[in-house]
Amino acid sequence: MDQINFLGYINPMIYVLFIFLYPFENNRLLFLVLSFGLGLILDTFQDTGGAHAAACVTLTIVRPYLLKLVYGESYKMKNIKVLTTGVDRIFLLLLLCVFIHHLVFYTLVIFNMSQILQLLKMTLSVGIASIVVSMTVLLLIKPRRS
Structure with missing residues (x-):
């Protein structure tokens, strides 16, 4: 989505969903390697120098702490799946990850x-756009409760 340029500079980054x-x-370890590979592919095509x-990689390293913060004991016991939890927890976790x-x-x-x-402006504006697009995608793929 790097060709959108909403308002001249806002390009949602939805690859964070991976x-x-x-x-x-x-x-x-495989997760770290895959995250690094994803970032490296994007760096190659967008010329962002790593x-x-x-x-x-930073998000991959911090993610377990964010999961523990958002889900608490459920994360420690490994009995949750992100898409099956409430929209409020999905939104909070996505907000922290994107930020x-x-x-x-x-x-x-x-x-x-x-x-x-400028750094804060870009972080907030692109972050908000990324969250809106990502939440839309997540709500479309989220399984319905019966």
């Missing part, structure tokens, strides 16, 4: 502390 939806009982890869990913990404892309307002 990291968001990856099953947490699977191999952690910013996508660093943001993806951390975008903050790392735009910090590395801008890499100038004198432009902190």
